[in-house]
Amino acid sequence: MQTPNMKRLLPLFATLLLLSPQAYAWGRKGHAAIADLATANLTPAAQAQVTELLKGDLDAEGKLSGRTTLAEVASWADEIRDVAPKGTYKSWHTRSNPVCGEGLGGCKRGECVDRKLVEYTAILKDRSQPHRARNEALKWVVHLIGDLHMPLHSGSNKDSAGQKIEVRLVNLKTGKNPTLHTVWDSELAVLALKQGPLAAKLTTSASLTEDAPEQWMQESRAIARKHAYDPLPGFACGNPFSDTVELDKRYQQQAIPVIREQMTRAGLRLAQWLNQTLR
Numbered sequence: 099m100q101t102p103n104m105k106r107l108l109p110l111f112a113t114l115l116l117l118s119p120q121a122y123a124w125g126r127k128g129h130a131a132i133a134d135l136a137t138a139n140l141t142p143a144a145q146a147q148v149t150e151l152l153k154g155d156l157d158a159e160g161k162l163s164g165r166t167t168l169a170e171v172a173s174w175a176d177e178i179r180d181v182a183p184k185g186t187y188k189s190w191h192t193r194s195n196p197v198c199g200e201g202l203g204g205c206k207r208g209e210c211v212d213r214k215l216v217e218y219t220a221i222l223k224d225r226s227q228p229h230r231a232r233n234e235a236l237k238w239v240v241h242l243i244g245d246l247h248m249p250l251h252s253g254s255n256k257d258s259a260g261q262k263i264e265v266r267l268v269n270l271k272t273g274k275n276p277t278l279h280t281v282w283d284s285e286l287a288v289l290a291l292k293q294g295p296l297a298a299k300l301t302t303s304a305s306l307t308e309d310a311p312e313q314w315m316q317e318s319r320a321i322a323r324k325h326a327y328d329p330l331p332g333f334a335c336g337n338p339f340s341d342t343v344e345l346d347k348r349y350q351q352q353a354i355p356v357i358r359e360q361m362t363r364a365g366l367r368l369a370q371w372l373n374q375t376l377r
């Protein structure tokens with residue numbers, strides 16, 4: 099039951115959420131779908147370590163979470179950001195690589211998605227690290243591989259990765275107009291997941307090198323250019339939109355298979371990454 103006070107506050111919370119500059123790549127469902135696909139492709143040795151590392155797992159407030167699967171912990175990195183002092187973890191989930199260039203976006207103090215992934219992978223791999231450190235490293239790795247594959251977490255057009263572009267989806271009611279970034283995180287991702295669970299089999303046991311995250315990010319940036327920005331009517335390199343952009347059915351329909359492919363890649367690569375990290 100909502101109290102009268104809550105009723106008054108809810109629109110305020112909704113507004114705050116819309117105004118929040120934080121990006122929630124793929125949303126909870128997307129991260130869970132990626133984690134489930136990875137879980138289905140783990141080696142028995144990696145699965146045994148995952149089970150061990152999730153024992154005594156804590157939630158964002160430091161209480162026992164009771165979570166035992168990768169899917170359940172896949173959004174923990176977003177949850178801790180919500181309760182941390184503002185600005186903490188700010189740039190950890192993204193990297194603003196220009197969609198119209200070859201260079202990489204900034205990464206001060208190593209605080210960006212691909213560098214954090216490499217950093218936490220080293221902790222996860224190191225069995226001399228305390229249980230809690232490896233438990234949290236596992237949760238970061240699961241989350242960041244998902245984020246990296248969300249095109250707008252790897253590509254930007256001087257518009258905070260689409261967070262400054264207001265859009266309107268022609269056939270979907272969204273209340274206030276969302277941003278381009280938000281619809282790729284949420285509305286379009288939900289449409290993509292409606293087509294059924296992700297299913298794919300990892301067919302390689304080849305070793306990935308430490309530069310794999312950067313390569314995945316480059317690929318993701320190219321996809322941001324081709325499928326998130328280029329199809330926008332009036333798109334121009336380095337020239338952010340000032341008016342609301344309409345996303346017609348054609349835009350949405352071309353995005354859906356791209357999102358499913360990126361989520362599938364993320365799930366299989368997460369499995370491959372964990373299989374070699376948790377031997």
Ligand SMILES: [Zn+2]
Pocket residue numbers: 121122123175176191241245
């Ligand atoms: Zn994130």
